[in-house]
Amino acid sequence: MNNSSDDSYTLDDARDEIGILRRVTDDVVEVIRTAADEEVLEYLIEEEKLDVIHDGKRGLGRVRRAVLESTLASDRLKRVVSLRGDETPEEILVPRDVRRNAKVALEAGKPVVLYGPTGTGKTTFAKQLARETGIGYALNTATPSWTPSDIIGGISPDYTGQSLSYRTKLGCVSEAVQRARRFDVEYGVILDEITRADISKIFGPLYTAIENPHQTIFETDEGETIELDERVNIICTMNMSDRTVNELDNAITRRFAMIELDEYEEDKRRQLFKDWITSHVTDQTDLDENEILRLFERDYEGINHGHEATSQGAIMRFGPMHYRDVAVFLGVGCRDGGEYEYDQTDAVGQAFRTYIVPRLLNSAAFPQVERIAEHYRALNGEFEEFDLSPAAELAERELEQERRQMGSYE
Template structure:
């Protein structure tokens, strides 16, 4: 002990507390202690009570890796380290949805979150991942996807004029590698799965879900990658793309199908209050009136209250409106591009964030209904100029009519 360096015997929490000054004074001793301890509370103490520095450029990554790859560190401690820069807020989906999704993941069942646009499927998928896993990776499906995007492929690469073949893991195989490396749960989020040909792309995955001994890929070292319960597979599906009845039975048999439907009035009002409240007192917008506009717009889209008594135009969730409030907060602040033009800013926000998302999946009759809806709202809410959204819908209707040849023979 003459050198001042302690001789660790048990590498436990007691020694972590007693010699924390030494342990935290350098990367080498910190990583040595973390790698050798068999006491999860020793690592918890260093991370949660002594706030071990894992953000030091270069050296900090060694400490982070030691904690994340430790077989001893509790998952909650690994989450603290891996997710320190993530902040997705509280889970706001209906309670039944949360319970069903969390239970499915807990019993090792992959899940599909489905519902209309704006119900927060991707956001909730990330929240689920951060709650149940160390961290997550996310990929968005495309029409060009093949099974290789899920499992992996062997790709040729040229180096010094010679062709070499390199194994490239797919999104699920990469998740398996992460789970194996960290010895704990890792989430793989596949967003908007119906953009791909599910029955063709998910084929190898179906086999792996039913048989955990079935390798879906081999890495560069030849190691077999098999799907296990440490990999939490979370998919999202927009109901405007396809209904559940139209899905391949193979996926509905193997995945828990969790629906995110429209939020009830109280839940939606709470979301609107939170987002509009972030505008603060310095933005010259009548917040109560803006809340009423959100409500009337949402109800008219979903229930037809401002669309001549019809049953609604389409299903549309509330999550899109947060983009409107963020736009207004930035655009109308002191020195912002719409300072003093708050009425105009509201209409521009709807034309930028809301109307295009509705028009993107609308049929010609629905486009015409949207134009009428915005015109009605513009009359009802004189404090806000919704002309940009009206014009956008009208132009879209004209373009659709030209595409269909409507009026060509009149």
């Protein structure tokens, strides 16, 4: 590999040797390190996409690492390589005050908890927030087996040698700190669905670190100490379908900014429904898109605000994002050659039976189960062009089981 000077690699050099650079990873890394200016990096990454060729569609490979380490690379270019392959929607649909409050909290150095009912787009907004406030992010979904080691770090067995040994292993927050330090960037770490884990247990050491940010929370085998870093934005999501903020350990509400996601503005919610129907239903099926839109609206309103046909109030809080799954199901099932190509009106009820009713029942107490069943009986009567009986029947069966368990089945 040749370059036009002993000190730097120019854009002309890169263009002359692009054939070699497309094949040899070591040469690409060296060019990035010795580039004359950012124009060289932009050519390699944005025009030629050499990071995709050598590192794959996503992930932190050698080429992307070299860009992040380069003093010539702008934050914009670092975002390009950090977020390569990320399909998070660009448009932020949450209410304006939610977005502003979350950004201000992070700028003030507070970790954020995005909480609300299922289907309100908490995870999507968490990713958008991380993208907007940092160079990249890591998404980690909590499990019931999580311990403080998953957050901070711990000791892990190493089977690579001839005998068993133990090494330190970074937790997700410690990894984010290490990455922010190494590349001198703001970096986000998302802890998704934290209510699946024992919050008080997993966050214990983190609580202490938030109160004392200069305190060491972990030390690697190489002697590197990990402390919370102001460049790391911690963003959590929490499904509140079965608990309220008042039921949480007050340690988290004292140390985290609690940002609620609940109702979407009506015009934005309606636009979401329209977009999903246009993308998945309109060209793939013979279903009346206006009636599908009306069904989505009526179902959402009945669940969240009540249904005049049943003279009942709201059943529960339920987000609009669930209806995207219904639209996708209809598009796939009713397209040419699909399972419901010749039974498209039946597909609607099956989609609600598959994606909407189970999610409602999963969070419902007995009185709510009764109202869910009544709600879908009413919808089935209102929308005669669709067969919503599968959704209503599923709710009815759950109601019968609840009655048996309560000893009141007749």
